[in-house]
Amino acid sequence: MLSYAIRRLFGAVPTLLLLVAVAFFMMRLAPGGPFDKERKVPAEVLANLEKAYHLDEPLIAQFVRYLGNVLRGDFGPSFKYKDFSVTELIWGGFPTSLTLGGTAILLAGVIGITLGIFAALRQNTMVDYVLMASAMTGIALPNFVVAPLLTLVFGLWLSWLPVGGWGDSWTQGILPIVALTLPEIAAIARLTRASMIETLRSNYVRTARAKGLPERVAILRHALKGALLPVISYLGPAVAGIITGSIIIEQIFSIPGIGRYFVQASLNRDYTLVMGVTIFYGVIIILFNLAVDLIYGFLDPKVRYD
C-alpha cells in the first residue's frame, strides 16, 4: 500500500506538467487579453504593459519562463489584482474556503450517511419516501436560489443572522455553511441509500446476519463498509471542489475565499492567477483521488493495486 502511494505521488509530477502545459496553451488560445478594456489603452501604453509582464515574447518562451518560475515556487503577480501576487491571493483566501467547505462537507457526510442508512433500512416505507423526497428537493434547488433565499428570510425578514460578510462574527458563517451543506447532504444520502440497499442483499451481509451477528454490527461493520465505496468515490472530487470554494456562495455572502478566482480569473484573462488556481486545484484533486484509492483498500480488502 505504502509503495503504491509513493509510486502514485511520483506519477503525479508528469500529470501536473501535462496539466500545466495544456492549461497554459488553451488559455492563450482564447480571445482577449488581460489589458483589454472598454476604455481603450493606447497602443504605446499597451506595449509598455505587455513588456512589463513579458507578454511580448514568443508564447513558447513565455511558457518556459513560467515553468521555470513555478519550479522555483514563484507563481508571479496577478494581472488583475496588481498589488498582490498569485501566491498571496491563494494562500490568503484558502483558509476561509477550507474552513467553510470543510465544515460543510463534514456535516454533509455525517448527516447524509446517517439519513441514507435510515432510508435504506426502511426501504419503501414512509420514512424512506419523505427522506428521499426532501433529498431530491435539495438536489433540484440550485445554490444560487437557496443562498439568496436564506439571506432574504434569515438575514432581512427575520433579522436573525447577518446578510453577508466574513471575519467580524462567527454568525456570518452559518448561512453559507447551510447553503453549501444542503445539496451535499442530499447527494450523499441518496448514494448511501442506493448502495446500502444493494449490499444489504449481498451474500456476505446475509451470511453475517445468518451467523447471528447482532443487527447493528452486521449493518455497521459489514454492510456499511461495502456500501461506502460509491460514496467515497463521490466524495473525492466533491471534497476537493468544496474546500476550494464556490463563486456563488462567496459572491452572495461576500466571503473572501478562492472559489471566485476559478471563474473570475478566467473571465479577466488574469493568466497567472488562472494557472495558479489550476495547479492548486490539480494538486488537490490528485491528492484526494489518491486518498480515495487508499480508502478503497481499507473499506474492501478485496481491492488491491498491483
Added chain:
Amino acid sequence: MRQAFKRLGAAMLAGALILGTAVAANAETVLHRGNGAEPETLDLHKSTGVPEANIIYDLHEGLVVFSADGLPVPGVAESWDVSDDGMTYTFHLRADAKWSNGAPVTAGDFVFSLRRAVDPATGSEYAPTLAPIMNAEDIIAGTTPPDQLGAAVVDSRTLKLTLKAPTPYFIGLMAHHISWPVHKATVQKFGDEWTRPGNSVTNGAYVISEWVPQSKIVAKKNPNFHDAANVTIDTIVYYPTEDIDEEFKRFRAGELDMTYTVPTDKVKWAAKNMPKEYRNSSYFGTYYYVVNLTREPLGTDVKLRRALALAIDRDKLVDKITQGGEQPAYAWVPPGVAGYDYQQADFAAMTQAERDAEAKKILAEAGYGPENPLKVEVLHNTSERHRRIAIAIASMWKKTLGVDMTLTNQEWKVYMETRDAKQFQVVRAAWIGDYMDAVNFLDLFISTAGVRNDPGYTNPKFDELMAAAGVNPDPAARADQLEEAERIFLADLPIIPIYHYRNTTMVSTKIQGVIENVLGFHLSRYISKS
C-alpha cells in the same frame, strides 16, 4: 492559516486597546461603504476604475480635489496662476500639506509623481490623460525620457507645469488621481507593494490600515491631514459588493451605510418605499449603440441609421426597462458641461409618433418591407441591463419597422475583441466622462483615434473643428467649434445615442454630507454620521 491567526491576534489586540481606552474616548464613528468590486490596485497611477477611485480619493490629495458637490477646488495647491497664453500653470502649495508620516508634501513630490505617471515602465493606462502637459505623449511612447516632462520645481512650495497647448479643462484634469502625488521613498522602497497597509504613506484624509482581498479595506483618519479638524468619520470600511442584490439586502439590514448602486429591478421599489435613502443623480455618461460604418447597408446609408435611431422610443425604454430615471439621449455629450451648450439631434424635438412615421417612410423608400425586412445584428456583452435593453429595442424596431434583429451576447473579453476587430454590425457601448469637458467625449471619434473610434467614423470637417478647438485659447470660440463638431457628428449618426446615465445609490438617513454630483464621487472627508 498563519495569516488567519495573525488577523485574529491583531483583532484581539485591537479589542484590548479599545477596552482600555473606551472610557476616555468617544465612540468611534465607522462608515460602512459598499464599493462595487475588489480594487484592482490602489496605485493611483495604475488604477482605472470607480471602486479604486472611491478609495484613492479618500487616501490621497492632489493639487486640486473634488468638493462635496463634485467641483474642482484647491487641494494641496492653495492657489495657482495661469500665464496669458494659457500654456503655463504655476501652483502654490499650502504650507501645512503633510504625508501621513509627517513629512511635508513638496513640489518635488509632484514632479516625481507626474514623471512616474507617464514613464512607460510604470505601465499606466490612464497616462494619456496627461497628454496636455509638454512632452507627455512622447514620453509615453518611449521616444523621450521622463525627465523631459513639462513639470518643474520652482521652490519646494511652488510647482510649474508647462503645457503643449492651451487646455481650458486643465484644472479639472488636475482633480483626477492620475496627476496626484505618491510618496517617493515609499514607492522606491516597496515597489508594487507600496499600497499595502503598513507600507503605504499617503497625504489624504485617511490612511489604509487593513486590506483583506475580496472582503474589506479599512482606512483610518490621518491625523497629519491639514483639514483633519473637519473630518468626522474615524474609520471607513469599504466592502467589495459584487452581487448588487445582496448589497441592497445588506443595506436594508443596516450592515451598510452607503451602497455602490441599486439593482435596476429594485429602483422603483426603493424610490417608493425608501424615498429618504434612495438617491438618484445625473451622471456624466451616455449609453449608445455603435454602427459599423464599414458594413453595408447601415454603414453606408445615413438614412437607414436615422430610421433606426428614430424608431427607438426612449421615453418608454427608460420608463419601463431601465427604470432609473435616465434621461433619453438624442445627443452625444451629456448635459451639464460648463460653457458648452447641450447639442441634440433634430429629431429630439419631434414626438415619437412623428419619429415613427418618418422612420417607416425612410425604410419604405429604401425598399424594405414585410417580404424584404432589414436585418440587423446587435452585439452586446453579458449583462442583465444590456440584454434587457436589446430585447426592448428589438421589439420596437420589429413593431415599427419590421426589422429582423438578431441578438448576440458575448463574454466580456470576447466581446471586446470582436468590437475592436470591427466584426459587428451594431454594438452596444457606453462612455463615462473622466473630466467635465466635451473633448472627453468628442475625442473618441476623430479619425486618428484608432481602435477607440468604434464606428470607424471619418469626417474631415469634424476633424478640422476638433483640431482647431484643441489649440484655441479663447474658451468661448473653442466651445463654438466643439458644438459645431458635435452637430456634424449627430447628423452623420455613426452612433445611436440611447440615454444619459443616472447614478442610483442608497444612503442611510444617518449619513449627512453626500451631495449629488455629476461625477458621482463622494469623498468620505465631507461625510458625517449621526
Added chain:
Amino acid sequence: MPLEPTDEIAGRSLWADAWARLFRNRAAVASLVALGIIVALAILAPYLGAYPYDEVDWDNIQTAPSFENRHYFGTDENGRDLFVRTLFGGRISLTVGVAATLVSVVIGVAWGATAGFLGGRADALMMRFVDILYSLPFIFFVILLSVVFGRSILLIYIAIGAVSWLDMARIVRGQTLSLKRREFVEAAHASGVSPFNIIRRHIVPNTLGPVAVYVTLTVPRVILVESFISFLGMGVQEPETSWGALISEGVRGMEFAPWMLVSPCVFLAVTLFCFNFLGDGLRDALDPKDR
C-alpha cells in the same frame, strides 16, 4: 455447461423481463407519463400560449400571473409571457439533461469499468487523464468552443458532454475494483470468458445501483451548468431560453416578483423527480439479484 447457446436467449429475456418489471412499478410509470407530458408541452409550446415567446407586452412588464390578460405564469422584466417561455425553456433543458445522461452513462461507465477491470498501468493512465480533464479551467474550454461554434447551440452539448462523464467514470471504477475480485467474476474469468464480456455481463450490471443514482445527480447539475454557460454569454442566445436561464433571471425577482422564479423551478423539480423515480425503477428492473 453449454454456456454459448443459452447466453443469447438469456440476454433477450433479461431485457424483456426488465421491461415487464418496469411497467409493474407504479412510480416509474407515473414518472414516464409525467415526463411525456412535459416533453409534449415543450414541443407544442408555440401553440399553447396566448403570446409568442419573444413578444414584449409593453402594458404588462413584470406582472403577476393572471388569466385575464392570459399571462398564466406572469411576465418577465421585459414583459414576455412566462408560460410560453417556461415551456420553451424545457426544450433546451430536457435535451441537455438527456444528452448529458447518455454521455455520462456510455462514456463514463465504459471508461470506469475498463480502467478498474484492467488495473495497473492502464488504470493509472486512464484515471490521470480524468484528473487532468477535471482540473482544466472549464471556462477557457467553453470560450474556445464559443469561438469555434459561434452562436451555435451545439457548443453547450459538447461542453457539457466533456465534463459530465468524469465523476461517473470515477464511481464506476471504484465499484469495479471491488467487483473484479468477487467470486462470480473470478469464476467467469476461470471459465475463459473474455474481458469484454466480463465487463459487459458481470461488472456493468452490478454497478447499476450507484449509476442510476448518480445519473439523477448529474441531470440537475448539467441543467445548471447550462445556465451558467448561458449566463457567461456562451450558451443559449436571446430570445431562446432554458429553465436554468429562467431560474437565474427569476432569482433576482425573488422578493418582489416571485412568479418569475416559481414556474421554472417547479418544472425543473418535477422533471428531476420523474428522472429520479424512473432511474430507481430502471435500476430495480435491471438488478440481476432481484431476478
